[in-house]
Amino acid sequence: MASTTFTDFNATTESLDVAKLFSDRISGRTILITGVNLGGVGFSTARAFASQSPAHLIIAGRNPSKIEECLKALQAEFPGVECRGLQIDLSTQQSVRCAANQVMTWEDIPAVDILVNNAGVMGIQERTLSQDGIEMHFATNHIGHWLFTCLIMPKLIKSTESRSEGMTRVVNVTSGSPMISGMRWSDLNFDITNKALPESEQPQYEWFKGWGYKDLEDQSYNPLDGYNRSKVANVLSGIGMNQRLFKKYGIFSLAVHPGVIETELGRNFPSETLEAIQALKKQGVFGYKTVGAGASTSVVAALDPALAKGVGCSRNGCMNWGSYLVDCQISDQASPLAVSNDEAERLWKLSEELVGQVFAW
Numbered sequence: 001m002a003s004t005t006f007t008d009f010n011a012t013t014e015s016l017d018v019a020k021l022f023s024d025r026i027s028g029r030t031i032l033i034t035g036v037n038l039g040g041v042g043f044s045t046a047r048a049f050a051s052q053s054p055a056h057l058i059i060a061g062r063n064p065s066k067i068e069e070c071l072k073a074l075q076a077e078f079p080g081v082e083c084r085g086l087q088i089d090l091s092t093q094q095s096v097r098c099a100a101n102q103v104m105t106w107e108d109i110p111a112v113d114i115l116v117n118n119a120g121v122m123g124i125q126e127r128t129l130s131q132d133g134i135e136m137h138f139a140t141n142h143i144g145h146w147l148f149t150c151l152i153m154p155k156l157i158k159s160t161e162s163r164s165e166g167m168t169r170v171v172n173v174t175s176g177s178p179m180i181s182g183m184r185w186s187d188l189n190f191d192i193t194n195k196a197l198p199e200s201e202q203p204q205y206e207w208f209k210g211w212g213y214k215d216l217e218d219q220s221y222n223p224l225d226g227y228n229r230s231k232v233a234n235v236l237s238g239i240g241m242n243q244r245l246f247k248k249y250g251i252f253s254l255a256v257h258p259g260v261i262e263t264e265l266g267r268n269f270p271s272e273t274l275e276a277i278q279a280l281k282k283q284g285v286f287g288y289k290t291v292g293a294g295a296s297t298s299v300v301a302a303l304d305p306a307l308a309k310g311v312g313c314s315r316n317g318c319m320n321w322g323s324y325l326v327d328c329q330i331s332d333q334a335s336p337l338a339v340s341n342d343e344a345e346r347l348w349k350l351s352e353e354l355v356g357q358v359f360a361w
Contacts, residue, residue, distance in 0.1 A: 002310040002322030002330060004300065009328035011259060011287075015048035015295035018328070022303035025167065026052035030112050030159075031302075032103070032152075034060040034088065034145065035119025036070050041173070041258050042118040043070055044295035049114075050078040056109055060086040060099065061119070090119055090144025092131045093355055100151035111159035112152060114302045117145040117234070118173045127190055127221035134354060135189045141230035145172065146237050146351050150359045157249050157361060165250035166308025171301045172238050172255040177231035178324060180204050182337035183347065184229045190221035200337070203228075232338045237351075239320050239344035242311055245361065252308045256301045256325045260287070261294040300328045312341075 006021065019026060031049050036042035036059035046059050057074065061067045067085035074083050088099035103112070121140045130139035149156075149170055159168040184190070184201050194202050195217040203225050205216050213222060238253035245251040301307065307322055307330075315321040318332035320339045325331060337343055352358050 001313060001315065002308070003306045004329055005304050005306045006300075007329070009296070009300060011289060011327040012293055013296045013328050014290070014292040015044055015299045016051055016292060018296050018299040018303070019048040019052050022299075023052040025303045025305070026054050028053070028055045029114065030054065030056040030058070030109055031114040031116070032058040032060065032086070032112050033116040033118055034090070034148075035173075036061050037063075037066050038069050038073060039291065041261060041291050041294045041298075042116075043073075044291040045116055045118060045298050046070070046074060047077070048292075048295060048299050050074050050081045050083070054081060057081055057083045058086055058103075058109075058112075059083065060088045062087070062089045088144075088148065090148070091121075091136060091140040093143070093147060094131070096144050096148045097151065100148050103152050104155065110155065111161075112155040113159045113163070113167070114169050114171070115149060115152070115156065116171045116173065116298055116302060117149065118171075118298065119145070120173065120230075122227045123223045124226065125223050127226075129189060132354070133189075135226055137226040137230040138188065138233065141227070142233035142237060143351060143354055145234070147355050149237075149241070150357075153245075153359070153361055156251055157245075160249045160251060163250070166246075166252045166305065166311075168249070168251045169302050170238065170241060170251065170253040171298050172234040172253065173298060174234040174255040174257055174324070175227070175231045176257050176260075176326075177228035178235045178255075178257075178334040178338035180207050180335065181225075181228035181232050182335060183232055183236070183343060184225075185346070185350075187220075188350075190226065193218055193220050233347055235324055235334060235338050236340075236344040236347045239312075239323050239339065239341065240348040242320075242323070243341065243344065244348075246311050249361070252311060254301050254307065254323050254325065256297040257327075257331070258294040258297055259289040259327065261289050261291055297325050297328050301325050 089095035128136040235255040238255050241253040316332050324334045
């Protein structure tokens with residue numbers, strides 16, 4: 001049965017402390033992290049890995065100057081670690097393919113041992129479609145990461161040749177969204193009103209009222225709902241990957257909720273939404289974490305050997321127990337539709353349709 005090694009890890013556990021305890025699973029390995037910006041969870045994740053002497057640390061982002069800032073900071077603190085940058089715009093499939101091709105052509109990096117899909121966008125106020133015609137949250141947070149992971153899969157598979165089962169991992173950084181949301185199968189791009197959706201796909205209206213959104217029944221697009229749907233896909237993506245790759249190669253994928261951290265992620269929200277968020281904080285609905293504590297669950301997911309036991313099992317009514325982590329521990333709070341094998345399979349097939357490519361390894 002999947003579990004965690006350190007049951008005393010919690011919401012305040014720092015990523016550097018986690019890395020020290022699992023240092024033997026970092027040293028000499030190759031790790032790739034998306035969405036690395038100074039002051040963000042991605043950088044804190046990268047810093048934790050860098051502290052324990054990986055062979056290669058690859059940090060990926062959209063902005064070349066921000067990548068360079070992170071590289072300089074990491075190399076100044078950890079001069080013995082080989083760090084390199086990778087430019088990628090996850091919202092466009094062309095950019096994703098170019099970045100993946102670059103990784104695949106690096107002859108000095110034959111394998112990728114750990115991939116942390118950390119990048120994301122949130123709260124895009126106006127419904128926006130990507131260059132590929134996909135709602136922007138879903139295009140960036142799910143499709144971009146899913147396609148990139150699939151395209152560099154040969155290097156993840158290569159990693160398994162010299163590793164025990166479950167050591168090669170793909171970590172998808174999700175959010176608290178899987179606790180209150182499912183997929184919007186009937187209307188991926190938010191073209192129709194919410195009340196026209198099947199009941200199982202409609203948003204939880206009362207929950208949204210707490211965030212300052214009202215009268216959603218007669219609306220189509222909502223920025224927080226767009227984000228939520230894409231974050232559910234992050235969990236289902238990992239489940240679909242396990243179904244295809246764990247038994248065959250030992251590649252293990254799971255999703256983590258980093259918690260609520262004051263970063264640039266929520267910069268798109270209007271003042272009324274930010275005021276509602278502060279009101280929820282005062283009510284004790286959530287508390288802010290440090291970026292180090294926000295990164296710690298990703299580091300646990302990437303390294304803890306106990307998590308890879310019992311992949312796909314169920315416990316306490318939670319299907320795929322161990323596929324969703326919160327505060328460094330396994331959570332059973334995801335909605336059934338967010339951890340469903342059937343939903344994961346449906347998403348995998350939809351993703352292949354949206355990128356025009358079928359993947360088999």
